[in-house]
Amino acid sequence: MIAIELIRNNPELVKENIKKKFQHEKLPLVDEVLTLDAELRKYKQQGNELRSKRNTLSAQIGQYMRNKEIERANEVKAEVVKNNEKIAEIEVKEAELGEKVKQIMMQIPNIIAPDVPIGKNDTENVEVKRYLEPKIPDFEIPYHVDILEKLNGIDIDSARRTSGQGFYYLLGDIARLHSAVLTYARDFMIDKGFTYVIPPYMIRSEVVTGVMSFAEMDGMMYKIEGEDLYLIGTSEHSMIGRFMNTIIPEAQLPLTLTSYSPCFRKEKGAHGLEERGIYRIHQFEKQEMIVVCKPEDSSTWFEKLYNYTVELFTSMEIPVRTLECCSGDLADLKYKSIDVEAWSPRQKKYFEVGSCSNLTDAQARRLGIRYKTEKGNEFAHTLNNTVVAPPRMLIAFIENHLQADGSVRIPKVLQPYMGGKTEISVKK
């Protein structure tokens, strides 16, 4: 959500930004919201004047009542009643127009960073940099579910019976590896100075509608029956929701937080083979980082954040690359976004394991996240990034560390979290 003042003062800039994102169908919204806004302000002014009149007259009635001048009091009462009818009309208009303006404002995308590459969709995202040499081993890499089954590390069939498609049982050393990765990632972020947080895994509808659009909510969120509660789709929901409608003391910024949570997603729609297995599931776990900072610091934090993910993956000896989202692939709240992709030696390409976004003040405006300065309150900037999301990252992990005999090598940094094991071997 951008500031309406920006549209009032510089509608052309907002339109240019919409064009850059190839959302030409939204161009009329800019003039539309300007008209509605002007109208809304007119009604607000009228409403204020009428309410002011009511306040004055009501005070008069009080005077008359105290002086026992019942007749005169009744005369003024009649006047106020008439006045109130007008107020009621105006207030209906105010509410209607206010709602319309808000609806449109939510659709107008955040201004994107000047250096965001222009492109229509994800095919035009731009590779920024590669880290570690992508390996193609001289033996064939099986489908990740097959590798995991060989290692006795997964039971999908039972999960289908107990829970349906999109669930899994992780077993033995693979389950332990899953936890090890999360624990390692947690400690990694703590070492970077982040505060570890375990947030609520359910949030109220009020928070849900704050952090996402209705369409996203419908496609993602599971509702708890009979309660005003939803399972979170990512810890970002409860982590950012925590600061909804709050004013943070300036001295507390930047807030640098790393959270663990399971994530629950409906993942409506059909997905191909490469998205099955443990790639796209209804329940997974994730270590996340979020930063709430002052506007002048958000660009610096953005660079730091995605580099932490790169550093984490390379420390586990997994080749990655960074990919800058082009204008058309950038979600409406985002100023700039970089995906971290891990190398898949089986598919011989990179696939997404994390996404780092600078939302500038767009999310903060929408949710009312401000900080207190000497001059007044300002909207903060918010950023979020995946630290790591097993089990998806496990696909990259086992493919990159698979050895010819079917066993999976454990890189040094994880060995302490695996009880000193150096590999996970095939069960005889």
Next chain:
RNA sequence: GGAGAAAUACCCAAGUGGUUGAAGGGGCCUCCCUGCUAAGGAGGUAGUACGGGCAACCGUAGCGAGGGUUCAAAUCCCUCUUUCUCCGCCA
């Protein structure tokens, strides 16, 4: 889950329908007095959002949130949230 009590500004707190957007205290700020310290005296002090205005400023909203009653609501009614006490249940 049951029964009861509560939510007012930076903090404590008074306030059951009309000069109360809010007494009083603490804190904080300014000044005075006091030759250190301590104490005393005078004054000031809600933040916010929105609308209007070049501005000084004016207006509207706002007493946990949302509705309602009324000419008028911190005050009466309803719903919700949170906190506290007791009981029950429970990792």
